[in-house]
Amino acid sequence: MxxxxxxxxxxxxxxxxxxxxxxxxxxxxxxxxxxxxxxxxxxxxxxxxxxxxxxxxxxxxxxxxxxxxxGGLVLPAATGDPRRDLHAIAGSFRTAALAHPQAAPLVLTRQLASLEGLAPVDAVLSVLLGAGASPEGAVHLLRMLLATLIGTLLREVSAAPAFGSDDGVRRAALEASGLPAVATTAAHLAEFDRGAEFEYTVDLAITAVLDRINLQR
Incomplete structure (x- = not known):
């Protein structure tokens, strides 16, 4: 053989x-x-x-x-409701970022001229233009939304696994800080719900964007 x-x-x-x-x-x-x-x-x-x-x-x-x-980011179909559509796009970004947390900075900050890089930008701009923003205004609002989204997601993916949990030690330290405002809000400062913080931040940014568009009409 x-x-x-x-x-x-x-x-x-x-x-x-x-x-x-x-x-x-x-x-x-x-x-x-x-x-x-x-x-x-x-x-x-x-x-x-x-x-x-x-x-x-x-x-x-x-x-x-x-x-x-x-390219794997699933962009939701537009509904015609700007608030709902912008929330859905933001949620898609979060899903992509959390799929590979270590790679999130690339997804969130890499400037790409390819179709993959421009498709999410086009989706946001389409919603803003459809809501009544001027082309120039839509670009300013896009950049504000992206900065807010990038900031909150980078904080989430870069935080230590224990970030947000509290066994009472952090709250006690905050209450004993001698800083009145910190002591008053210690119970809330000691806890951090990632999902709730994301939703709150995104909703606040979208509200500001839509209010600005309405003011400029």
Whole structure:
């Protein structure tokens, strides 16, 4: 019986999808800062130089991940109710951000000129224009909404697992701070409900946006 032929293991077939998957693997394990051509190549078991046939360096890796995550963002169908539609879009962003918390900064802050990057922007602008905002006003309001959304989601995904829970120690410390306003609100400062905070913040921002549009009509 002929023994199997031995030799160097076959290099796995590379594709943009496999490279994105490996990059996400690195991000999930060690964060965005760990991403590089070498770290992704190690995850794939290939030479780093071979990646350049599919992506243009580290920025290309990060753009590819952001595009894939944004491409998976399910944008809700418009209902014609601006408040409901903006809430639904914000919820879609949150779902995408929480799917890969370590990659959330890419989803939320990476500026992309691709269809994946512009589709969510177009969705928000369409709602704002439909609500009566001027083109210039819609852009200002879009940026305000995105800044608010990015801020609250980055806080959520970057917080420690125990953030928001309290065994009474934090509340006691706040009450004993000697600061009147802090002591009065200690019970609420000591607790943090991530979902409730997100809804409150988004609703407040949307209310401000729609009020501004109504004032400018």
């Amino acid at each position: 002929t023994e199997p032929r031995r030799g160097r293991p076959r290099t796995p077939l590379l594709s943009r999808d496999s490279i994105v998957a490996a990059t996400l693997q690195v991000i999930d394990a060690d964060g965005v800062g760990a991403v590089g051509m070498r770290s992704v190549a190690r995850a794939l078991g290939v030479d780093a130089k071979s990646l350049y046939n599919h992506v243009d360096g580290k920025d290309g890796l990060l753009d590819a991940v952001a595009e894939q995550l944004l």
